[in-house]
Amino acid sequence: MKLYEDQLQVLLVFAKDDAQSHSFCWACERAGFRCNVARTPEAALESFQEKNHDLIIIDHRHSRYFDAEALCRSIRSISCSHNTVIVAVVKRFEWQGVYYAKKKNGDSVQQNVKMTPVIGQGGCVCVCDGQVSSWSSSLTVFISRPLTYLGLKIFSRFGVCEFLSCPEATLRSWLQIIETNYHSSNSYHNSTHAADVLHATAYFLRKERVKQSLDPIDEVAALIAAAVHDVDHPGRTNSFLCNAGSELAILYNDTAVLESHHAALAFQITTRDDKCNIFKNIERNEYRTLRQAVIDMVLATEMTKHFEHVNKFVNSINKPLATLEENGDNGDEDSVKSILTAPENRILVKRMLIKCADISNPCRPLELCIEWAGRISEEYFAQTDEEKQQGLPVVMPVFDRNTCSIPKSQISFIDLLVT
Incomplete structure (x- = not known):
């Protein structure tokens, strides 16, 4: 579409x-x-x-x-x-x-x-063909405000303004200020990455099984979470911030430091100015539900709990659906629906949705996959350089710019986390 x-x-x-x-x-x-x-x-x-x-x-x-x-x-x-x-x-x-x-x-x-x-900022993002249903049939261009541009298109497609009862001008202001708080100096964690994750999230939301599981408020929460999930990312990992004793690490007690910061800052930015407060006109209980869903999804991108989230998803959703299929009951819509729409399973679906979108770069067309691999590697190289300069523990010794093989590092990432 x-x-x-x-x-x-x-x-x-x-x-x-x-x-x-x-x-x-x-x-x-x-x-x-x-x-x-x-x-x-x-x-x-x-x-x-x-x-x-x-x-x-x-x-x-x-x-x-x-x-x-x-x-x-x-x-x-x-x-x-x-x-x-x-x-x-x-x-x-x-x-x-x-x-x-x-x-x-x-x-x-x-x-x-x-x-x-x-x-302004620039980066590659699949937007030109305007298709949420297409994963790879896109023209790739460098654009000045990828998150604002793509956000307006996708949020319009999903009727976000109508759901939130907010004018398009408010949404535009919100996207612009969120994008401004991404660091254009980061080679990877910038607004182009946010736009890329937003595109992937929208793509997944159009899948039939996902649509069966989620309500409109879940879709809106997923799109907002994708847009803000790395806002104000400093281009360094949680481990680096904890080892360096940064203010953020102290504030969040060395636990999910960046993810907690992304979620908190996103709501601070949104609610401090009516011109960009997309939540201003929704009912209080609906806002609390939406806010909790956004926070939960952003926190789910924290990689130390990756396998915990995956195992819960497999045991609660994949295996029960596979059992139905083995028993010849996969056509039983009521049974499938009861699995997909259980409240705890809807949470798991949303978590897995944004997690898959966040690490989907290896699944993109090859030229984009290579581009993103180079960008994340450069960020990790810079972190390793800084750790050595400051005498901090080297968190990822494989990412030494003098010895690292980017293809091999990507193969390890794919084998461990993507597949």
């Missing part, structure tokens, strides 16, 4: 036709997006004011044609640009995506499209 009813509208700002512009046009055509092309900044602004495009791709390789950054600022000064993603195509790049363009004679030719953010 699409995250939006209308086709995505894309504006390409290229002074001249070349392989890059043809690749983008072809990609838009294949994805079913509406695509307009502007040759000058003036034409781009006029087109945008008329059609309010969702995605604008600006050619930033040739400054002699026009000033791409000035055009970006001009677009951002227009009030209707809040939900618009702006991407620059540059010579020096942070991400390379492979697309296939068509020559005039109809032959297909492989092209490398190089992209980087023009302003």
